Amino acid sequence: MAEKQSKWKIFTAGIIRENPVLRLVLGCCSALAVTTTLSGAVGMGLAMTFVLVGSNIFISALRKVIPAKVHLPCYIVIIASFVTVVQMVMQAYLADLYKTLGVFIALIVVNCIILGRAEMFACKNTVVDSALDGLGMGCGYILTMSLMGGIRELIGGGSLLGVTIIPESIDRMTIMNSAPGGFFVFGCLMAGCIWLERKLNKPIERKTCGDVMLEELDAAKAEAVEGGAAK
Amino acid sequence: MSHFATFAIIFFNMILVNNYVLVQFLGICPFLGVSKKMDSSIGMGVAVIFVMLMATAVTFPIQIFLLDANDMGYMQTIVFILVIAVLVQLVEITLKKYVPALYSSLGVYLPLITTNCCVLGVTILATQDYTPVIAESGFGLAYAEALVCSVGAGVGFMVAMLLFCGVRSRVEAADPPESFKGLPLTLVAAAIVSLSFMGFGGLVENIVGALG
Numbered sequence: 001m002a003e004k005q006s007k008w009k010i011f012t013a014g015i016i017r018e019n020p021v022l023r024l025v026l027g028c029c030s031a032l033a034v035t036t037t038l039s040g041a042v043g044m045g046l047a048m049t050f051v052l053v054g055s056n057i058f059i060s061a062l063r064k065v066i067p068a069k070v071h072l073p074c075y076i077v078i079i080a081s082f083v084t085v086v087q088m089v090m091q092a093y094l095a096d097l098y099k100t101l102g103v104f105i106a107l108i109v110v111n112c113i114i115l116g117r118a119e120m121f122a123c124k125n126t127v128v129d130s131a132l133d134g135l136g137m138g139c140g141y142i143l144t145m146s147l148m149g150g151i152r153e154l155i156g157g158g159s160l161l162g163v164t165i166i167p168e169s170i171d172r173m174t175i176m177n178s179a180p181g182g183f184f185v186f187g188c189l190m191a192g193c194i195w196l197e198r199k200l201n202k203p204i205e206r207k208t209c210g211d212v213m214l215e216e217l218d219a220a221k222a223e224a225v226e227g228g229a230a231k
Numbered sequence: 232m233s234h235f236a237t238f239a240i241i242f243f244n245m246i247l248v249n250n251y252v253l254v255q256f257l258g259i260c261p262f263l264g265v266s267k268k269m270d271s272s273i274g275m276g277v278a279v280i281f282v283m284l285m286a287t288a289v290t291f292p293i294q295i296f297l298l299d300a301n302d303m304g305y306m307q308t309i310v311f312i313l314v315i316a317v318l319v320q321l322v323e324i325t326l327k328k329y330v331p332a333l334y335s336s337l338g339v340y341l342p343l344i345t346t347n348c349c350v351l352g353v354t355i356l357a358t359q360d361y362t363p364v365i366a367e368s369g370f371g372l373a374y375a376e377a378l379v380c381s382v383g384a385g386v387g388f389m390v391a392m393l394l395f396c397g398v399r400s401r402v403e404a405a406d407p408p409e410s411f412k413g414l415p416l417t418l419v420a421a422a423i424v425s426l427s428f429m430g431f432g433g434l435v436e437n438i439v440g441a442l443g
Contacts, residue, residue, distance in 0.1 A: 077309065084306070087305070103352055106355050107257075109308055110312070110348045110351050111348070179253060180422040181422070183425055184419060186418050187414075187415045187418030188419070190414055206413065208414065209260040210260045210264015212264070213343050214264045214268070214271065216343065217343065220339035221335075221339055224334070224335035224339060
């Protein structure tokens, strides 16, 4: 029974506790770009979940075979193969959606959620756990994306999934559908999330992949300076 | 219209109208993180311009002469990401060995750029946008336009980073509501910077059109 509970915990972790977009702050690019409509957001979420589950399964199955030195190229090839599968399927059956999402489907390859989960989870855990983790993260991603897409489509276009909800007589705030609206809605959602955490007395430290980048950079710079001094 | 005018339109369009970070949402991670420091923003910007130009210079011919010629366009994603990874690694090794001075200032940024979505994005978008140009005016011109586009995208990235670095130093001194502190406020500030870039829509064609 204890074992079952822990599996359930792995699955639910991605939905709220470790929500990839709002709590771990991974994959911001796609979260901002494709959430102009609800349907686009859900489509992207489903594509992402498929790649996430598939690559997590493969990477964890091969975790004892992949040499540590070349793990990154191996992960990228596995992920890129799954992305290509998604691209081909979408081109065949969902051509309109593929056109709306455009380059962002191909860019799933370099999305930090997938590489992040590969490095943080799949390379250390069993196949079943990794698949559950991928599924949970995917669900968390779909939920957040739908929330953002819903807000932006409702305020920006007055409709949801193409069905008009706010009467035509009220002017649309089309700014929500363009780039600034994306940043703004994401910022406000994040603030709401932090407000909730503070209410529940469980604040967390948010570290974007950019912050990690800056840290790595400082470390590399210090090393370069030291190397120069040693010479 | 002369070739020069076309190049100028593409270049300034990529910086002001289709800015990769602020309008197309490519490369948000370094934009939000690295823009905390001015010197890192400049270094990152230069490295991105360099890698974007090189990556486009290599992937564009690969797409036309290798993938499209053999009817294997679907391999684009896998081939491009691998080519970029290998290319960046090669440049890093070469710099380390032969130009250590440049390596210590530019080389440290290179490993971070491999998995940056703006580099893969520019190669995919450039091949997608300029492949039709080949049928009209030959491979040479299409290739040149793709290269101009990639440099413009890189410069646009750097401009956005530098502008936002300045905005950020002011924003960090502000005293917002408790929940907005940190990342949310940064995102709202980015929204306002992005709003100001919307004002550039249609500007470039009109100016160059009036001159040429």
